[in-house]
Amino acid sequence: MTWIGKTIGIAIVLLVVALAVALGAAWRFRAVFAPDPTSIARASLEAVREQNELVPFAARFVAVVTSEEKRFGLSAQKTLIMPGTVRYAIDLSKLRQRDVVWNSITKTLTVTLPPVQIEGPEVDLVAIREYGQGGVLMALTSAEKDLDAANRKTGQAELLRQARDPMPMKLAQDAARSAIERSFALPLRAAGIEATVVAN
Template identity: 70%
Template sequence: MRPALRALGGVILIVAIVGLLYVGVGWRMRHMFDGDPSTVARASLQAVRQQNRLTPFAARFVAVVTAEESRFGFSARKTLIMPGLVRYSIDLAKLRDRDLQWDAATKTLAISLPPIELEGPEVDLTAVREYGEGGVLMTLTNAEKELDAANRKAGQAELVTQAHDVLPMRLAADAARSAIERSFAMPLKAAGIDATVTARFRDEPR
């Protein structure tokens, strides 16, 4: 048999196995929960809670900050370029039973999500860059140490500010909603229940 035909046969076999597994899981789900959407949703909620945290989105930001100081007629200036990674997550343990609402008339499962939490920033120390002017003052005094401390503090604050910007927050929210909707939609589908799943944040305007 030609290699291409063998590969095609292998793919067909894998697809067939996956299909049989899906049918088997669906049969088990339908008989286990007797087609009750609320029961399936509660079981899915328990499984989701066990994941503890969902991190659907992460973004890298770069802060550029400058600090200056003058003493004894001399001045010093340092600029810091600080990249950092921020992760956007949801504490799944905060999902409550009452956060799930099943509407039998529209066959819709509505989920209320806890707010997104930011983790970080994790500063990439290998990519940090510094540029300075005013070597005399930095040599004779502790000005450089103070400038570095001020820049580090300002850099961290700038990364946090960028992370809270509208665009990354919206991207994180969209990713979180999609992930949660899939987590609840798949068990419902496997149980043979035709349903729509919508996820919204508790603080999100309706």
């Protein structure tokens, strides 16, 4: 073998070694510095849990209820119009690591949320309206007081019934999912990770 052949052979060997070293260095660099979706999701989970409570949606409802009393052949009736606001909340402190799952194949982060809870109703006392008839019975007995108590109790129950209807519950759940998906997606995007976040 001539010195030219030897030189070429040595050059090839050195090239292979250099390539191996470069590939090894690149792999180690990626292992150390490449963003880890699981670590980012874990950090996001801690940040979300620190908020304690998420109120993604609130709604205002109006209850219209009527109660009637009959005594001594007399009758009295009162109608109550009661507006109230209900908040829909999620207890974020209940989120656990098992509720956040990363799928490396589909590049999807799935977050399982606690159920939406209804808080309230907060009755708008200024906007309450009452209408009644049967003043004689109300003047002579405790009928008016009893009617007011019955209306207030029934009115609050009616506000809660409206709040639990499928449509406002769906709106609240959709709003909660959107808020949580953003909370987990933004850190992933900031780290340059293309991922889909699905909250359910």
